[in-house]
Amino acid sequence: MNPTILRTKYPKFVYQKYSHKISGNNLEIFFDFKTGPDISFQPKLLIKNISTEMIKRIGEGALDNLIFNLGMIESLSYWKATCSKEIIVRAGYLSKNQIRWWKELILDGMGQYFFENKIDFRKPDFIDIKSESLKQNKEIRVNQSNRILVPVGGGKDSIVTLEILKKAKKNIGCFSLNPTDAAMRIMKISGCKNPIIVRRIIDDRLLKMNRRGFLNGHTPFSAYLAFLSFLLAAVFDYKYIALSNERSSNEGNVKYLGKEINHQWSKSFEFEQRFRSYSKKYLNGGIEYFSFLRPLYEIQIAKLFSRHSKYFPIFLSCNEAYKTNSDRKKPLKKWCGKCSKCLFAFVILYPFIEENVLIDIFGKNLFKEKGLMPIIEELTGQKRFKPFECVGTIKESLAAFYMSWQKAKKAGDLPLLLNYFEKRILKKYPKLEKESKEILDSYNIKNNLPEDLKKLF
DSSP: OOHHHHHHHOOEEEEEEEEEEEETTEEEEEEEEEETTTEEEOOEEEESSOOHHHHHHHOHHHHHHHHHHHHHHHHHHHHTTTTOSEEEEOSSOOOHHHHHHHHHHHHHHTHHHHHHTTOOOOSTTSOEEEEOOOSOOOOOOOOOOSOEEEEOOSSHHHHHHHHHHHHTTOOEEEEEESOOHHHHHHHHHTTOOSOEEEEEEOOHHHHHHHHHTOOOOOOOHHHHHHHHHHHHHHHHTOSEEEEOOOGGGGSOOEEETTEEEOTTGGGSHHHHHHHHHHHHHHTOTTOEEEETTTTSOHHHHHHHHTTOGGGTTTOOOOGGGGOOOSSOSSOOOSOOSSSHHHHHHHHHHTTTSOHHHHHHHHSSOGGGOGGGHHHHHHHTTSSSOOOSSSOOOHHHHHHHHHHHHHHHHHHTOOOHHHHHIIIIIGGGOTTHHHHHHHHHHOOOOOOOOOHHHHTTO
């Protein structure tokens, strides 16, 4: 549907209320959003193994504040259906500074959504956030233990974080949101006992509206994880939240209406800095949020991951693996071998893992796949723009293909994509050997790691 028509028909999006209750051993959280008189949404969150004692320890005021803020980031998944001009917040109080912060998050975090839906966000009155509640949310500072909470997905990054922190004998715990089979197995193999499991239940009405042609698109998922992890850290008594976001996420994908659009913006150092500032003022000053892998590029993380072969048959970060569509009634639950995420993962691991082992992981040698030719061009900056996926910088993609080309050339066999790299790309970058070494040896000093954790690299 046309965004301008939708914004006219649905001018107001309302965050009406939130609620929560203990049901058995679980905390159930409910949100209530409304767009116009005829559309409402009631998404739900379920956090397992929470007791009333945990709630009493942090206090209802602190819990309410954390849930209210989680609802703010949750609301974007529903606001995007109509891109309403006004967001009216009745569920809780926002100061002028908070309203400014949320506006900036929408403009920066929803960039890909604006790009894909051809939405012009440049007007000063593009979005207006109004807080109708006069009751200020209580901020309660809680003394936290010295434990570290590590969010776990199904990919290599959280594995590297877990293994380094384990080796350093740090007191760590895990949590996973809607965990995949890969995430559950990773937590088990890593020895992460009693992981926190969270189930996020999307209101089915949103999915039906998407099928009818209402607006859809990328939302800042890592920002959602930030607010969720903060809530979990407070309830389960953790002082540190160690994300596994890498240096590579700082690079954007494409320019749109004068603004750099970054698929990974909410994984970037810029967002991390903003969230740390917001959390200390408005959430809980005793909890530290940072990314443990911020000093490293993806290819450096791949090199570290290559030392942990017990995870090779398990890890899975291909987004297509978990999707269903008209052609695929069930998720693949394996690397699809056709997307940019698969090719990028393959090329950064190839220099450090034996070829036959890598083929066992991915099911085939992706360098022999002709259908991936457009993706190598996008990853290395030859055509269009860097794919809207969690992939590395253009420079490190070039370095990864160069190192893979070196390895294959030495073995006496250049498959299709590496042959193409040699003939069409390599000659444009005469300093790749030097730049590849520099990338592998680099350390990004722009990070928020506590001093004792900086020593682990």
